[in-house]
Amino acid sequence: MGTTKLQRVVLSGxxxxxxxxxxxxxxxxxxxxxxxxxxxxxAGIPIMRKAIAGIKYRILGIDALVSLAVIGAVxxxxxxxxxxxxxxxxxGDYLESRTLEKTRASIKALLNMMPDMARVIRDxxxxxxxxxxxxxxxxxxxxxxxxxxxxxTVTEGNAYVNQAAITGESIPVNKETxxxxxxxxxxxxxYLKIRADRVGEDxxxxxxxxxxxxxxxxxxxxxxxxxxxxxxxxxxxxxxxVLLFIxxxxxxxxxxxxxxACPGALVIATPVSIVAGIGNAARHxxxxxxxxxxxxxxxxRVLAFDKTGTLTEAKPRVTGIKSFGMxxxxxxxxxxxxxxxxxxxxxxxxxxxxxxxxxxxGEFAETSEIIPGQGLKVKVRGRDYLIGNxxxxxxxxxxxxxxxxxxxxxxxERGQTxxxxxxVERVLGVISIADAVRADAKQLIADLKRLGIRKIVMLTGDxxxxxxxxxxxxxxxxxxxxxxPEDKVKVLEDVSRQFGPAAMVGDGVNDAxxxxxxxxxxxxxxxxxxxxxxxxxxxxxxNEIKKLAYAIGLSRATVRNMKQNIFFAIIVAALLxxxxxAKKVFLSSGMLVHELSVLIVIINAIRLLAYxx
Amino acid sequence: MTTKNYQLETLTCPSCMAKIENxxxxxxxxxxxxxxxxxxxxxxxxxxxxxxxDDVKRVIEGLGYKVLGEK
Numbered sequence: 001m002g003t004t005k006l007q008r009v010v011l012s013g014x015x016x017x018x019x020x021x022x023x024x025x026x027x028x029x030x031x032x033x034x035x036x037x038x039x040x041x042x043a044g045i046p047i048m049r050k051a052i053a054g055i056k057y058r059i060l061g062i063d064a065l066v067s068l069a070v071i072g073a074v075x076x077x078x079x080x081x082x083x084x085x086x087x088x089x090x091x092g093d094y095l096e097s098r099t100l101e102k103t104r105a106s107i108k109a110l111l112n113m114m115p116d117m118a119r120v121i122r123d124x125x126x127x128x129x130x131x132x133x134x135x136x137x138x139x140x141x142x143x144x145x146x147x148x149x150x151x152x153t154v155t156e157g158n159a160y161v162n163q164a165a166i167t168g169e170s171i172p173v174n175k176e177t178x179x180x181x182x183x184x185x186x187x188x189x190x191y192l193k194i195r196a197d198r199v200g201e202d203x204x205x206x207x208x209x210x211x212x213x214x215x216x217x218x219x220x221x222x223x224x225x226x227x228x229x230x231x232x233x234x235x236x237x238x239x240x241x242v243l244l245f246i247x248x249x250x251x252x253x254x255x256x257x258x259x260x261a262c263p264g265a266l267v268i269a270t271p272v273s274i275v276a277g278i279g280n281a282a283r284h285x286x287x288x289x290x291x292x293x294x295x296x297x298x299x300x301r302v303l304a305f306d307k308t309g310t311l312t313e314a315k316p317r318v319t320g321i322k323s324f325g326m327x328x329x330x331x332x333x334x335x336x337x338x339x340x341x342x343x344x345x346x347x348x349x350x351x352x353x354x355x356x357x358x359x360x361x362g363e364f365a366e367t368s369e370i371i372p373g374q375g376l377k378v379k380v381r382g383r384d385y386l387i388g389n390x391x392x393x394x395x396x397x398x399x400x401x402x403x404x405x406x407x408x409x410x411x412x413e414r415g416q417t418x419x420x421x422x423x424v425e426r427v428l429g430v431i432s433i434a435d436a437v438r439a440d441a442k443q444l445i446a447d448l449k450r451l452g453i454r455k456i457v458m459l460t461g462d463x464x465x466x467x468x469x470x471x472x473x474x475x476x477x478x479x480x481x482x483x484x485p486e487d488k489v490k491v492l493e494d495v496s497r498q499f500g501p502a503a504m505v506g507d508g509v510n511d512a513x514x515x516x517x518x519x520x521x522x523x524x525x526x527x528x529x530x531x532x533x534x535x536x537x538x539x540x541x542x543n544e545i546k547k548l549a550y551a552i553g554l555s556r557a558t559v560r561n562m563k564q565n566i567f568f569a570i571i572v573a574a575l576l577x578x579x580x581x582a583k584k585v586f587l588s589s590g591m592l593v594h595e596l597s598v599l600i601v602i603i604n605a606i607r608l609l610a611y612x613x
Numbered sequence: 614m615t616t617k618n619y620q621l622e623t624l625t626c627p628s629c630m631a632k633i634e635n636x637x638x639x640x641x642x643x644x645x646x647x648x649x650x651x652x653x654x655x656x657x658x659x660x661x662x663x664x665x666x667d668d669v670k671r672v673i674e675g676l677g678y679k680v681l682g683e684k
Contacts, residue, residue, distance in 0.1 A: 053676045053677055057632075057635060059636060062626060093625055213652055217649035
């Protein structure tokens with residue numbers, strides 16, 4: 001076994017040439033034949049070894065079929081055929097492994113972005129250790145040109161960081177104290193001290209890698225079908241070859257049938273396209289979890305978007321405060337304390353507005369109860385308050401006065417989200433919050449329509465007016481407002497029944513159920529939220545939502561590529577079969593066509609790596 | 614039951630997947646086998662009391678596929 005595939009290819013190729021030269025020179029046909037036999041053995045013996053190992057386990061693989069054909073060819077004194085078959089088979093195998101590596105190259109490139117060194121401060125000493133040896137809480141130092149080895153928070157310094165490993169975006173972003181940085185990203189200029197929050201296998205990057213690795217071998221439906229098909233095709237041809245030999249006594253014909261019995265191009269057609277497609281996506285910061293997802297993504301007819309955090313930036317800011325019968329600052333303070341535990345984007349806006357205006361908030365709500373889709377019931381400074389939407393206030397029996405209602409309506413018509421604050425008796429005030437629409441959202445909706453998506457809907461827990469304002473601004477077909485998480489699931493079922501396969505696009509904070517129940521779940525901004533990354537079928541790592549159009553386009557290109565491959569492979573298999581039966585194709589030419597068809601399929605898949613928008 | 618991943622040299626023909634799968638399935642103590650074509654890996658779940666990881670490796674290598682690593 002000591003030789004490599006390449007060495008065997010070269011040696012057996014040279015022996016074939018020598019044999020031909022000898023024959024031409026008419027030295028001695030016997031010597032020429034000896035060289036030819038030598039070539040067949042150099043390339044053939046490893047094949048036979050594998051065949052014998054397989055037969056021990058009662059498995060008839062392609063190597064057994066080729067071995068049989070070679071032995072038959074030698075028996076027929078067709079030394080050239082014997083040498084050619086083994087040579088072509090070995091050469092094909094070598095070229096296939098080289099080209100196959102190309103289809104898998106993007107994923108390998110991702111693996112190479114794994115950090116390999118970490119510089120930490122321990123006992124006041126700077127030391128270099130392996131990234132997996134860093135423990136949570138360690139202070140890590142990263143210098144220009146180095147990869148950040150952990151997920152963490154910047155504690156000191158300032159740097160431009162290239163986050164391509166995570167987001168696929170290579171324009172460096174500025175990071176300073178308090179910012180989150182990710183493992184696998186590279187400091188282009190500057191210097192950072194980072195507190196390690198997540199290390200080793202827990203980092204976002206390590207988890208993406210693991211998911212991409214798993215994804216590449218999750219089989220597409222087409223693939224499963226083709227594998228079943230070939231499981232029957234091969235034995236069928238073998239039996240056919242045996243029968244043919246019994247009836248016609250034409251050994252040459254039967255042997256040739258054996259060589260083409262394994263539909264290599266057909267079986268490889270799907271996995272190569274899928275791996276190239278997934279690799280391309282991964283390089284652009286899009287995680288597509290497997291072949292089946294790849295097939296489904298291109299067939300999506302309805303796209304349902306979550307509003308907050310998906311179509312908008314989810315960095316809502318307080319744009320107005322209106323109080324009824326109390327100081328505005330006091331109202332803001334109560335709201336901020338009440339929301340202090342909440343992770344909701346609206347809550348964060350209120351808290352940061354209060355911090356900006358009134359300084360640090362040292363208090364927390366005494367009790368706090370989340371009412372999904374409505375808001376919060378809290379106790380602040382010994383008093384009960386409601387902070388949330390209209391539904392919350394009305395369902396708890398508090399009246400909204402005419403004048404208040406008018407103000408709220410006005411604000412909502414301007415596309416503002418209003419948070420109403422009341423005590424148990426009356427409305428105390430209203431805080432208006434606006435969340436800017438993502439810069440690329442409008443472009444995305446237009447792109448999606450161009451891609452032939454039948455229906456684009458928006459699902460939101462927000463009120464009707466805000467929803468309408470944003471839907472209109474972006475050109476969204478339909479919007480459903482004031483939904484609870486479980487309502488989103490219901491709406492999804494409805495639109496999917498009406499218009500075809502539906503995908504839910506969300507950031508995963510409160511739409512995990514919808515992401516999981518949709519025909520396809522697509523999460524954006526995956527670098528931040530764990531739940532979304534786990535539940536979704538497709539994850540856009542960055543916040544650039546316009547990549548969704550790219551992902552859908554890529555999925556279609558991949559499926560198209562797959563179909564071209566399958567079509568081509570079937571035609572070749574059929575032509576070979578006909579050619580063999582018509583005695584136009586023999587051992588060597590059969591093997592040549594077989595190997596060429598496999599190579600062409602792989603090369604076709606490589607084209608996918610170049611796919612862009 | 615133990616599950617191990619064996620990294621092989623680049624797999625080229627999907628037909629070798631069936632070979633490895635069948636061979637390991639017929640090995641005593643092996644519970645389940647999955648050959649991952651694109652990552653050229655074999656995922657095997659087996660009963661360590663009946664069959665060792667070295668035995669599993671020997672079966673794969675006996676078929677002519679070098680095992681580059683395991684984890």
